[in-house]
Amino acid sequence: EPEVTQTPSHQVTQMGQEVILRCVPISNHLYFYWYRQILGQKVEFLVSFYNNEISEKSEIFDDQFSVERPDGSNFTLKIRSTKLEDSAMYFCASSEPGRDYGYTFGSGTRLTVV
């Protein structure tokens, strides 16, 4: 079964540093997303991406965040100048047109800011 692959699985970074979280969506999917889940809390939408541009972003997705699809397979989330409160599980997801199949989520990257 096709999977969404995320790397790294766990990243520890110092406050103020930049991190890039990487994702390889399912190859025939056209919509890409980032969500985050602070420990023990609900999954929150960050951003959706379609046709090489942001479709929608949440209030959480401020100027500190950016997304990019640098080639035909990767989808990245960059967090500039990380803060302690950015510590969370970050999930990449993708979906295809005819959305009844739903999203496929990756296994996530646990980001710890120290």
Added chain:
Amino acid sequence: QQQVKQSPQSLIVQKGGISIINCAYENTAFDYFPWYQQFPGKGPALLIAIRPDVSEKKEGRFTISFNKSAKQFSLHIMDSQPGDSATYFCAASSRGFGNEKLTFGTGTRLTIIP
């Protein structure tokens, strides 16, 4: 208005029993209601989903009941098994071209005891 309220926060059910998790929403533009299952350290996985044109959808031991007038929907797990122990999230979205944002409920930690 974008919130999806989920209850209970945690649930313990005996093996073979029925697990019931409830969700309520306010945004009448929502037209897609999936349930996700999440095991520790993994991303959410689509379990079952429903659209408001039907009141019930069943897939194996999992059933969604949907009450459009009350703006409520619930997940029923029949003959609950220890392998069903996981966190369950309801979610909702409004279909839009290139905008498939999911709004998640707060999650229910389900434990099935022998």
